[in-house]
Amino acid sequence: MKRRTFLQLPTAAAGLPPLFYDRYSTSAEPGAAPPWEAPLFHLERFSKSPIVAEKLELLQAGRHFFLRAVSRDGAEGIALVKQIEDYLPMLTRLAMPFFAGKDARALERLVDEFYVRHYKLAGQALWAPAAYVEQAMFDLFGKTVNRPLGELLGGVRRKEIPVYLSGSVRETSAEQEVEIYAQALAASGARAVKFKIGGRMARNADHYPGRTETMLRLARKRLPADTLIYADVNGGWNAAKAISMGPFLREIGVGFLEEPCPWEEVSETKRAADALDIPIAFGECDSSLWKFDWMIRTRALDIVQPDLNYNGGFIRTARVARMAAAAGIPITPHNTQTGAAACNILQFASAIPNIGPYMEFPFRGKYSDESWHSPHFRIRAGKITVSEGPGLGIRIDPDFLKKAVIIASVSA
Numbered sequence: 001m002k003r004r005t006f007l008q009l010p011t012a013a014a015g016l017p018p019l020f021y022d023r024y025s026t027s028a029e030p031g032a033a034p035p036w037e038a039p040l041f042h043l044e045r046f047s048k049s050p051i052v053a054e055k056l057e058l059l060q061a062g063r064h065f066f067l068r069a070v071s072r073d074g075a076e077g078i079a080l081v082k083q084i085e086d087y088l089p090m091l092t093r094l095a096m097p098f099f100a101g102k103d104a105r106a107l108e109r110l111v112d113e114f115y116v117r118h119y120k121l122a123g124q125a126l127w128a129p130a131a132y133v134e135q136a137m138f139d140l141f142g143k144t145v146n147r148p149l150g151e152l153l154g155g156v157r158r159k160e161i162p163v164y165l166s167g168s169v170r171e172t173s174a175e176q177e178v179e180i181y182a183q184a185l186a187a188s189g190a191r192a193v194k195f196k197i198g199g200r201m202a203r204n205a206d207h208y209p210g211r212t213e214t215m216l217r218l219a220r221k222r223l224p225a226d227t228l229i230y231a232d233v234n235g236g237w238n239a240a241k242a243i244s245m246g247p248f249l250r251e252i253g254v255g256f257l258e259e260p261c262p263w264e265e266v267s268e269t270k271r272a273a274d275a276l277d278i279p280i281a282f283g284e285c286d287s288s289l290w291k292f293d294w295m296i297r298t299r300a301l302d303i304v305q306p307d308l309n310y311n312g313g314f315i316r317t318a319r320v321a322r323m324a325a326a327a328g329i330p331i332t333p334h335n336t337q338t339g340a341a342a343c344n345i346l347q348f349a350s351a352i353p354n355i356g357p358y359m360e361f362p363f364r365g366k367y368s369d370e371s372w373h374s375p376h377f378r379i380r381a382g383k384i385t386v387s388e389g390p391g392l393g394i395r396i397d398p399d400f401l402k403k404a405v406i407i408a409s410v411s412a
Helices: 022-026 084-099 104-117 124-145 174-188 211-222 239-244 246-252 266-275 289-297 314-327 339-351 398-402
Strands: 053-061 064-071 076-081 160-166 192-196 228-232 254-258 280-282 359-362 383-385 405-411
Touching (some): 104 314, 160 228, 160 339, 174 211, 192 211, 211 246, 246 254, 266 289, 289 314
Parallel strands (some): 192 228, 228 254, 254 280
Antiparallel strands (some): 053 064
């Protein structure tokens, strides 16, 4: 099967309008904008009144950090965030002051204004803080209008999300890693799993010689025969190495090859993609909509994988999904989150038309049973049920939050 036809989704079937890339490139008129900036969700239709985040707060409760948005009438939206220690200045000095006092109904416009204000700093360190604020404001919005986020993102299409298991590590032996996933597949009923192969950013070196080949051959023998096996290189190879591994990966029946080359080496990734007939998944480290546009249109990838945090949130990632739909390819966002933080990928997948057959969910046979939030997302028969609660669909124990320390607070 040729990679160019793998998992293609007709644009009309995806339910999204085609994009006309030449309009921006040919217009010299004031206000000319790329097509992905066209409105997607028309959020103002859900509320005639403004939903203003008068105050934004960063909270810490033990090892957990939360972004809280408080409206004029005291309503609250809250999102559990990750890696915040790495991005604190961008969050507290740029994102929180910009979004404080703004109407959540205008989020599509606001993310573009935020970019214009800080375009020289664009990258993960800018966009992850914006995503955290956006999630809290979306939670506030959903709770105010009593709707789950999936409805705000175009309407709920799926109430259950099939997942593939991830969370693989390289510090184990090949045999240990296969056994861990054999047990996790049995416990979850999942039908797909992703192994980390090669070495992270390792310039073609394996974690130890022969680990990749031993692990994938054993996985094909040990796991159920119908298990989809995906492989993630984390930028460990150049194009020549990826191409040389093609016959072996085809022999194993690898469903997609993720990030074969370092994420900034787009020319190497495209060279590998053009030579291989294995679908290439890519994009978790990217946060440039222009780069996603180029990679999709030139088919440097077959499955687009933006991260909902690193790429700047729901709106920007939905724009990437629209680009992908126009090209007839699926979107399968990168995800490293479980527990309460997993709500974002589930809500996103519940609404976006052209998501892939499985969403990523880290699971190695054990769940976190933290008592301070509900629901607890569990994989049953390979699927996770999307919360139907308002906003992000997560309830956090008020007594737990009372113990949190306010790290930063910005008011309009």
